[in-house]
Amino acid sequence: MKRGSTLQIGIGTLFALVSAAIQAQDAADIAGLGKKLAANNCAVCHTFGKDEPNGQGPNLFGIVGRPMAAQPGFKYSAGMKAAAAGKVWDEHLLDAWLSDTQTVAPGNAMTYFEGDEARRRKIIAYLNTLH
Ligand code: HEC
Numbered sequence: 001m002k003r004g005s006t007l008q009i010g011i012g013t014l015f016a017l018v019s020a021a022i023q024a025q026d027a028a029d030i031a032g033l034g035k036k037l038a039a040n041n042c043a044v045c046h047t048f049g050k051d052e053p054n055g056q057g058p059n060l061f062g063i064v065g066r067p068m069a070a071q072p073g074f075k076y077s078a079g080m081k082a083a084a085a086g087k088v089w090d091e092h093l094l095d096a097w098l099s100d101t102q103t104v105a106p107g108n109a110m111t112y113f114e115g116d117e118a119r120r121r122k123i124i125a126y127l128n129t130l131h
Pocket residue numbers: 038041042043044045046056057058060063067068069070071075076077078079080089094097098107108109110111112114123
C-alpha cells in the first residue's frame with residue numbers, strides 16, 4: 001500500500017514534468033512563429049532588440065509590463081498620450097490594441113491592425129519573450 005502510493009506519486013510527478021516540458025515547447029514554438037510574423041508585419045516600423053533605436057514606431061523591447069507611451073525618445077501622438085494614463089501593456093491590452101488600435105487610443109498614429117486572433121496570439125507570445 002505504502003509502496004503503491006509512492007509509485008503513484010512518482011508517476012504523477014513524472015507526468016507533470018513531461019506535460020510542463022511539452023507546454024514549454026509549445027510556447028516556444030508559438031513565440032517562434034510570432035517572431036516571424038513580427039518580422040514581416042511590424043518590423044517596418046518597430047525594432048525589437050534591447051536599446052535599438054525607435055523607428056516610425058517605438059522600440060518594443062520589454063513592451064509587456066511597460067506603461068503605455070513610455071519609450072524614451074519616441075514622440076507619441078497626442079491621442080496616444082491622452083489614452084496612456086494608468087495603462088500598462090499586458091497580453092489582454094496588446095490583443096485589444098492589435099485588433100483595433102483606435103478603440104484603445106483614439107487618434108493614435110499606428111496604421112496597422114491584425115484581424116486574425118491566432119496570429120495575434122503568436123505575435124503577443126513573441127513580445128512576451130522580449131525581456
Ligand atoms: C506603419 C507603421 C506601423 C506598423 C506596421 C506597426 N506599428 Fe505599432 N506603432 C506605430 C506607431 C507610429 C506607434 C505610436 C503611435 C502613436 O504615438 O500614436 C505604434 C505603437 C505601438 C505600440 C505602443 C507602444 C508604446 O510604447 O506604448 C505597440 C505595442 C505596437 N505599436 C505594436 C505593434 C505590433 C506588435 C505591430 C505588428 C503586429 C505593429 N505595432 C505594427 C507604427 C506601426
